[in-house]
Amino acid sequence: MDGIQTAGSQTPENNELEELKKQVDDLTNSWKRAVADYKNLEKRVEREREDFARFSNLLLTTRLLSVLDNLLLASQHVKDQGLDIVVSELKNIISEQGVREMEVKVEDDFDPSFHECVELVSGPGDKKVVEVVAPGYIMGERVIRPAKVKVSKI
Amino acid sequence: MSKIIGIDLGTTNSCVSVMEGGTPKVIYSSEGRNVVPSIVDPIKGIVGDVAKRQAIVNPRNTIFSIKRLMGRKFDDPSVQFDLRWLPYTVKAGVNGMAVVEVEGKDFTPQEISAVVLSKIKRDAEAYLGGAVTQAVITVPAYFDDSQRQATKQAGEIAGFEVKRIINEPTAAALAYGLDKSHSHTIAVYDLGGGTFDISILELGEGVFEVKSTAGDTHLGGDDFDQRVIDFLVEEFKKSQNMDISHDRQALQRIRDAAERAKIELSSSMEAEINIPYITADQTGPKHLVTKLSRSKLEQLTDDLIEKSFAACTTALKDAGIDAGGVGEVVLVGGMTRMPKVQERVKSFFGKEPHKGVNPDEVVAVGAAIQGGVLGGEVKDVLLLDVTPLSLGIETMGGVDTVLIARNTTIPTSKSEVFSTAADSQTSVEINVLQGERPMAADNKSLGRFILDGIVPAPRGVPQIEVLFDIDANGILHVSAKDKATSKEQKITITGSTGLSKDEVARMQKEAEAHASEDKSRKELVEARNIADNMCYAAEKALRDGGDKVPADVKAEVESRVKELRDSQAGADAALLKQKTDALSAVMQKIGQAMYGSGQDQQTGPQGPQGGPQGSSGGGVPPEGSSPQGGDVKEGEVVEE
Numbered sequence: 001m002d003g004i005q006t007a008g009s010q011t012p013e014n015n016e017l018e019e020l021k022k023q024v025d026d027l028t029n030s031w032k033r034a035v036a037d038y039k040n041l042e043k044r045v046e047r048e049r050e051d052f053a054r055f056s057n058l059l060l061t062t063r064l065l066s067v068l069d070n071l072l073l074a075s076q077h078v079k080d081q082g083l084d085i086v087v088s089e090l091k092n093i094i095s096e097q098g099v100r101e102m103e104v105k106v107e108d109d110f111d112p113s114f115h116e117c118v119e120l121v122s123g124p125g126d127k128k129v130v131e132v133v134a135p136g137y138i139m140g141e142r143v144i145r146p147a148k149v150k151v152s153k154i
Numbered sequence: 155m156s157k158i159i160g161i162d163l164g165t166t167n168s169c170v171s172v173m174e175g176g177t178p179k180v181i182y183s184s185e186g187r188n189v190v191p192s193i194v195d196p197i198k199g200i201v202g203d204v205a206k207r208q209a210i211v212n213p214r215n216t217i218f219s220i221k222r223l224m225g226r227k228f229d230d231p232s233v234q235f236d237l238r239w240l241p242y243t244v245k246a247g248v249n250g251m252a253v254v255e256v257e258g259k260d261f262t263p264q265e266i267s268a269v270v271l272s273k274i275k276r277d278a279e280a281y282l283g284g285a286v287t288q289a290v291i292t293v294p295a296y297f298d299d300s301q302r303q304a305t306k307q308a309g310e311i312a313g314f315e316v317k318r319i320i321n322e323p324t325a326a327a328l329a330y331g332l333d334k335s336h337s338h339t340i341a342v343y344d345l346g347g348g349t350f351d352i353s354i355l356e357l358g359e360g361v362f363e364v365k366s367t368a369g370d371t372h373l374g375g376d377d378f379d380q381r382v383i384d385f386l387v388e389e390f391k392k393s394q395n396m397d398i399s400h401d402r403q404a405l406q407r408i409r410d411a412a413e414r415a416k417i418e419l420s421s422s423m424e425a426e427i428n429i430p431y432i433t434a435d436q437t438g439p440k441h442l443v444t445k446l447s448r449s450k451l452e453q454l455t456d457d458l459i460e461k462s463f464a465a466c467t468t469a470l471k472d473a474g475i476d477a478g479g480v481g482e483v484v485l486v487g488g489m490t491r492m493p494k495v496q497e498r499v500k501s502f503f504g505k506e507p508h509k510g511v512n513p514d515e516v517v518a519v520g521a522a523i524q525g526g527v528l529g530g531e532v533k534d535v536l537l538l539d540v541t542p543l544s545l546g547i548e549t550m551g552g553v554d555t556v557l558i559a560r561n562t563t564i565p566t567s568k569s570e571v572f573s574t575a576a577d578s579q580t581s582v583e584i585n586v587l588q589g590e591r592p593m594a595a596d597n598k599s600l601g602r603f604i605l606d607g608i609v610p611a612p613r614g615v616p617q618i619e620v621l622f623d624i625d626a627n628g629i630l631h632v633s634a635k636d637k638a639t640s641k642e643q644k645i646t647i648t649g650s651t652g653l654s655k656d657e658v659a660r661m662q663k664e665a666e667a668h669a670s671e672d673k674s675r676k677e678l679v680e681a682r683n684i685a686d687n688m689c690y691a692a693e694k695a696l697r698d699g700g701d702k703v704p705a706d707v708k709a710e711v712e713s714r715v716k717e718l719r720d721s722q723a724g725a726d727a728a729l730l731k732q733k734t735d736a737l738s739a740v741m742q743k744i745g746q747a748m749y750g751s752g753q754d755q756q757t758g759p760q761g762p763q764g765g766p767q768g769s770s771g772g773g774v775p776p777e778g779s780s781p782q783g784g785d786v787k788e789g790e791v792v793e794e
Binding site: 037076148 | 406
């Protein structure tokens with residue numbers, strides 16, 4: 001059977017042509033995909049770079065929050081105007097990063113979306129915020145750090 | 155077609171990953187974290203970090219560690235053990251299976267896990283921007299059929315078509331591409347937040363078979379943290395004579411600080427622990443200020459680490475091999491970041507463990523790779539070659555200036571503009587080099603050609619554009635073009651990437667072995683180039699200044715130049731730098747003299763500069779490299 005070609009349109013030339021057409025199609029497709037991938041990558045790199053800048057600022061800001069906590073604790077113990085100025089300066093820097101303090105009041109309902117319970121204490125009320133141990137912070141819609149609160153139980 | 159995501163449904167935390175463009179990518183949660191705590195309040199329908207925050211308020215409604223109950227009967231000894239410490243209600247449900255009861259309603263472990271999986275699904279959909287319906291979920295290697303079925307059901311309740319349930323150690327091995335390795339026996343050491351697993355796998359025909367597993371269901375990072383907490387409480391007691399072990403708020407702060415210190419000690423030898431205003435007595439506020447060294451941490455947790463190796467010994471024995479029979483070791487779980495753990499794993503198995511992939515994510519990454527294979531995406535990836543070694547040209551002083559760095563994906567091209575190294579230089583030689591050593595002589599010369607006909611000009615003025623282009627077949631085209639005359643020369647080199655593996659490995663090894671010596675040689679050449687450039691600049695300044703330069707300044711500069719030139723060949727880099735700086739200092743006097751003598755200065759017509767210089771064999775200095783230029787020392791350029 002070797003060497004015998006069937007008659008009709010399936011000539012070797014046609015076969016080859018079909019083959020080549022298919023190859024061109026395939027290659028054009030993969031090429032377009034590669035270019036598209038690249039374009040998308042470019043966009044993502046750009047986005048990620050922005051995210052990265054924001055994120056690294058956020059990391060630093062988050063670290064500063066614990067310093068702020070300690071300064072707030074200090075100012076409770078030491079009544080000093082200078083210290084208060086330092087605290088408000090640090091608060092300004094943090095708010096410049098788009099980070100704002102949550103408003104949490106005593107007797108608010110405990111809401112785990114914004115609050116983290118660190119201790120249960122008896123009354124008044126049930127599942128109400130009794131004391132804010134450390135303030136919580138929000139950036140945009142995202143909770144960066146929940147407010148640490150003591151919660152009442154019956 | 156939607157993507158198949160890979161999910162590591164863990165006891166403490168869960169993680170999700172997906173293949174994108176041929177590489178696995180971990181999807182961050184809506185809270186911006188790479189893992190989601192496997193914690194659920196089924197009544198309120200809250201999950202993850204939010205559920206964790208309310209654990210103290212609703213201990214009986216906050217379900218965690220549900221994986222410990224998955225697919226187990228209520229009277230299973232392990233369930234009986236766990237229900238003693240779990241704060242929520244566990245009871246027997248349908249067919250005697252363990253279920254949890256919350257506010258009078260029964261929930262199966264499948265339903266609880268489904269809440270975690272649903273959150274993961276939402277996060278993945280938000281990231282991928284479309285529906286996600288298919289998943290690969292991992293389970294511990296020791297899970298029996300009932301536990302695997304339960305895990306699959308959890309996925310289905312969450313709305314997934316579970317394409318496959320795979321073993322966690324297998325996923326970890328996949329993440330390191332060990333399915334393509336030649337080694338047949340793989341040990342996976344998984345020390346997570348609350349559980350320890352050791353699995354011995356055997357690879358045959360691309361399929362992993364679990365030979366044995368062992369572990370400790372209650373050994374993990376939390377135990378390590380507890381040791382540090384106990385230590386800190388004890389330290390505080392010693393120094394302040396106060397017991398804070400019952401002060402919840404103080405303990406909370408200590409817990410945070412202990413975990414931070416533990417993490418810090420993975421990269422540094424000592425961690426400072428400062429907790430100001432931790433408590434107060436009649437005498438005023440008290441602060442916890444102490445230091446924890448890495449060796450102290452290792453001492454505190456030594457028995458915990460050793461405990462894991464008892465399990466490793468069991469696993470090896472069950473697999474019927476000794477430690478020497480293990481070909482590859484993989485680390486999983488956050489605790490394996492601890493240097494002591496890595497060290498002990500290395501000494502126990504006698505080989506360096508794999509640890510490049512984030513140990514918190516490695517299982518999810520492996521599951522995503524499995525998902526990619528099932529979805530056909532991995533197969534579909536066009537594998538592009540990379541250049542195994544760096545390609546560059548020889549520049550002034552015999553330095554190899556790299557244009558295309560190793561591991562660059564091809565096809566690629568790169569061009570850079572160079573200039574002449576000498577005044578009136580009319581030709582440059584392009585010596586195309588391959589290799590990782592900084593000096594041209596140590597690398598392989600692939601070919602060389604000369605571009606001539608450059609219009610005579612002061613050094614640094616002509617612009618010669620050198621273009622490297624590697625096509626998809628690995629053929630390297632190098633061309634050099636004089637931008638002024640558009641005269642061009644080129645060379646085509648085949649087989650620049652077709653090096654044998656051994657050859658590449660040898661060249662890389664050599665580069666590593668000579669790294670420090672090469673660095674100092676390169677520094678010396680650079681120092682010489684800078685010194686030479688400074689001499690050139692000084693001489694030019696004297697010529698340009700002519701009579702305006704006071705005789706004493708001129709004499710001083712000339713003597714410094716002579717001194718520098720004389721020492722150029724013999725001196726080391728530091729001495730050359732020192733002398734260069736000295737010359738630079740006296741050169742300022744020229745400037746001062748010129749400035750002081752009036753503003754009518756005109757640069758004199760450019761006289762013949764320097765003697766006729768050889769025009770071939772000179773390297774070309776990269777333009778814009780600072781400082782520029784340096785003369786051509788015929789004897790210095792290595793010709794091979």
